[in-house]
Amino acid sequence: MTFGDVVRDHRRRLGLSQADLAAATGIATRSIRNLESGRVDHPRQSTVRLLADAFGLTGADRVGFVGTAAAPSQLPRPPAAFAGRAGTLDRLRTLLTTDAVAVITGAGGVGKTTLAVRLAHDIQERFPDGQLYVDLHGFGPADAALAPEDVLADFLVALGEPRDGVPGATAGRIALYRSRLAGRRVLVVLDNARDAAQVRPLLPAGDGCRAIVTSRDRLTGLVATEAATPVPLDVLSPDDARELLSRRLGAGRLAVEPGAVAHIVERCDRLPLALAVVAARARAEPGTALADLAEELRDPLDALDAGDAAANVRSVLFWSYRSLPQAARSVFQMIGLHPGASVDVYALANMAGMSAAETRRALGELARLHLVQPRPGHRFGMHDLLRTYAAETAREALSPTQVDAAVDRLLDFYQHTVTVTYGDYFIGRVETRRGCAPPRVPVPESTPAVVWAQAERANLVATITYAAGHGRFRYAHVTAAPFSAWLNTRGLSADCLAVTAAAVQAARADGDVLAQAIAIGDLAGTLMRFGRYAETLERGEESLRLLRAAGATRDEARMLGNLAEVYFVVGDVRRARQSAEEALRLADVLQDSFMEALARMRLAVQHRERGDLDGALTHARTALEVFTPHTVEQVRAELFMVRGTVHLRRGELGLARSDLLRAQSRLRAAGQLGGTLGWTLMYLARLTRLEGAPHAAAPHLGAALEVAGSVDDPELRAAVLTERALQRHETGETEAGIADAEMALAIATSVGHPRQQMLAHRALGEMHASGRLRGVHLAAARELTSALGARLVPARTPDQRNRQNGWPTGSR
Structure with a gap:
């Protein structure tokens, strides 16, 4: 049964027409029709989720429905000439x-x-x-x-x-x-x-x-x-080895020269990889006698991997490599020097100093001789033995200076392309100061930046790490800065941690004080997303000292704003306010509207939590006004989100919904799936609950928890669990709500987040209708509230909460 069949069955079960289902999901009627007719085999995941919601599927039924839509088929093509075994x-x-x-x-x-x-x-x-x-x-x-x-x-x-x-x-x-x-x-x-x-x-x-x-x-x-x-698995038997050659070359050709075939089998040690390389060469040169090919295999070289059965593989590879035209040899060498596992034409063209067309032809020659493996997305990889040999040939054929130059061309290509691709994510910070000339072979403008970014992500992490460990310090820290900013917007925290740690190592080795300050600050931001607040403050304060020593006032303002957020999270209200106000002062001195917007956003959050909602709204509105000339959608979306939360606290639910939906749509349109989206979804859930529709808040909460898990953000996870606890309490699932709030409290306590501890205690106090536990949790909430300088809203009935806003929000 196809996915379209399943959709049709569920639709008919509910008595819906295709138009009814389209209206319920927001999916076009034509798209529903294409799904059911089978014209669309693999719908988008968002489409599948909307359909599952409309059909009311939960638990195992939902898992099965999603699975039907996404049955993966990832096997490589079957071997063309499988023999033996x-x-x-x-x-x-x-x-x-x-x-x-x-x-x-x-x-x-x-x-x-x-x-x-x-x-x-x-x-x-x-x-x-x-x-x-x-x-x-x-x-x-x-x-x-x-x-x-x-x-x-x-x-x-x-x-x-x-x-x-x-x-x-x-x-x-x-x-x-x-x-x-x-x-x-x-x-x-x-x-x-x-x-x-x-x-x-x-x-x-x-x-x-x-x-x-x-x-x-x-x-x-x-x-x-x-x-x-x-x-x-051992090497092939003599008969199976001959069968492999026969499958690839034809029985007739082998029958003419049985002695030469025996020599080839013997000198390849019956190893399939070596036999495949020889067969590819023989097919490429149909006029060459097999005896001549066997003779070329007479002089064995050292084994590539001592202890392997492949004692003569290196000689076979050398023999095949020697037959290549010079351009194909050069590209073969470059693949061996590339730090990543698979490469594209443009990276190789820049390394080899060739055009894209020349590189494609060379790769075609290598593929014809089974020396590279075409991979999805117009990329190429190599068997690891071949990669080892390719690196050896590069270092034998090229001088150390030439090897370094090829690697440098690759690094320059990546640095330039990263700066162009990720430049928008780097706005508001010191721009990449060590720019390099455009590469000889750029990525075509027709290639979407997000496609290139996703395809090259693993290579960029590997290359930056390689550069930091191999003396290319400036490349590592300059390229890491915009790349880590992009990783952050995607919630790719593990990659971001690897990249920022490499950038710190490289900047220290390079002796560049400003680069150290920026890299350490980026590392601090990454550590914060893991809930490692003590390390975040230590690194952030170190970055601030270095920025001041370097006279980098604009970056100083940015770091002060970041520190204001961390101080606020850990409950140091005084230093949070001082840092945000100093950031605003520097922005005013610099006449920098971007930095002003960021500083005012942090001040809006702080005023909101102190209960000064007029002051919070003034800062939030001004932040959006001064930010207008800029185009970074994530930051603009966060500003809308913050203003929406202020409206929420003021009981202006219509204005709150407008701002929160603006934030959500901008984030999704820009492909920003990190923590900001999670917070926006959480606040939409809170808004929906306060509008008197707690059941309708559940999808927002589920999506917010998915984001929290994907970015591994403990603060966000605790906040969403607390909100879900209250939502469940209002829908009559109080026991499940208490379990959620207890989990939120445990998470917040484990990472040292007093604000989320306060909110979890507050929720637990409200859900325990009477008795000792209610008093214990409310007392703990009051104590934390006093320490944080926040305003604790008295408990009230669900109807009262639906008429006006609830209680202190999280730190966002």
């Missing part, structure tokens, strides 16, 4: 009818991936709920191995989870992954694993799921603890 393949097919995990192990180049992909295609019909595949890069470059938490995020998205609903914590991702696979039949292929620790979180737990794992490592820990069945 018949007995092993039969064993694996049988094994996976009962065993949950098969581990195919063996030397590099022995054919593990080819066998795993062939097997997966053979049995994929057993798994109608989808097939997941990932190359874990376990034995590629040292920094290329994929982290399990990153793979989990991608798998969850493939299984239908919205990107902004993926939890930030690894444990949360594992739990959600297993939940999504429960009751489903999904095949998971984990290729090129480094060790058991990399694999274990990715194994499916459902009875109907199976996993195929490949690795050079024996993964004995996995076999011992996960009941995985090992299937060791």
Whole structure:
């Protein structure tokens, strides 16, 4: 049954026409029609969520509905000329009818991936709920191995989870992954694993799921603890090796020169990778006798990987490399020097000093000889043995100066493109001061920035980290500044932490005081999102001292504003006010409207919490007025959100809804899925509840919790849980509400967030209608309120709360 069939069945169950369903969801009638007719196979996740809401689906029914829409099919194409391994393949097919995990192990180049992909295609019909595949890069470059938490995020998205609903914590991702696979039949292929620790979180737990794992490592820990069945793989038998050549070259050509075939099989050590490279060369040169090719293999070089069965692989690769035209050799070398796992044409063209067209032709030549692997999105990768060899050839063929120049061209390309792509996210801060000339081969303007950004994200993290550790200090900290700002808007906190930490290391090594100040400040902002407030203050105050020493007044104003927010969060009201007012004073001196808007936004929040709603509204309105010339949608959206919360506290619910919806629409339109969206959704839920519709607040709260999990923001999570507690209390689910508030209190206490502790205590006091616990929680709330200088609104009935605004909000 297709997803369209499921939609039609649910619609008819409810007695709805297509027009009725369109009206209920906001989806165009034509889109509904296209879904049901099958013209749209994979609807957007937002569309699926809207349909599930309209159909009233919850629990397992909702999971199944979402899963039907997003059954992943990620397997690579089946091997074109698979040969041999018949007995092993039969064993694996049988094994996976009962065993949950098969581990195919063996030397590099022995054919593990080819066998795993062939097997997966053979049995994929057993798994109608989808097939997941990932190359874990376990034995590629040292920094290329994929982290399990990153793979989990991608798998969850493939299984239908919205990107902004993926939890930030690894444990949360594992739990959600297993939940999504429960009751489903999904095949998971984990290729090129480094060790058991990399694999274990990715194994499916459902009875109907199976996993195929490949690795050079024996993964004995996995076999011992996960009941995985090992299937060791050796080189091909002589007959299977000849069959592989026959499949690729034709039996007739082999029959003419049986002696040469025997020599090729022997000198390739019956290793599939080596045989495939030789066969590709032979096909490319049909007029060359196999005896001549065998003769070229006579002089073996050292093995690429001592201890592998591939003792002569290096000689085979050298022989194939030597036959390449110079342009293809150059591109081959550049792939070996690139720090990332897969690359695009433009990065390689700049490294090699070639045009994009020349680079594409060279990549075509390499692909023809099986020396690169085309990947989705017009990208190219390499088998890790080939990558190792490519790096060796580059360092042998090029002088150290030439190698450095190629790497520098790559770094310049990334720096320039990052500055152009992410420049809007860097506004309001010192611009990238160490600019470089435009690259020789830029990314085409027709390529959407967000597409390039997503495709290159892993490469940029790897390249910045590489640069910080290999003497390219200026590149690392200059490129990190705008890139980390973009990562922040996407809620990609783990990547942001890696990038900002590398930037601090590089700036210190570079001896650039201003760069240190900016990088340390960016690191402080990242630490805050993890709830590490003591470290945030330590780093933020260090950044402020350095900025003052460097005379960077504009960045000083920005950092004062950031510190004002942190002081406010931890309850240091006096320093929060002083910092925000000093930031406003500097903005006035500089005549900088952007900095003025940010300072006034923080002051609006502080006035709001003190109960000075007139002062809060004045600051919020002025902030939006002076910000008008700028175009950073996230900041503009946050200003609307803050003004909306002031209206909310004033009981001006219509104005509050207008501002909050403006904030939400701007954030979604700009693809900003970070914490600001989560806060906006939480306040929309509060507004909806105060309007007398607590049941209608639930979708906003669910979406806000998804964002909180995706960005791993403990403050936001605590705030949303407290709000959901009150919403559940008003809908008659008081026990569930108390559990939510207790969880919020535990989170706020664990990270040292007194304001969220106050709100959780306040909610618990209200939900405990009488008795000792009510008094304990209300007393704790009053004590915290006094310490914070906030205004605690007396408890009142739901009807009273619906007529006017509720109680102190969070720090936003």
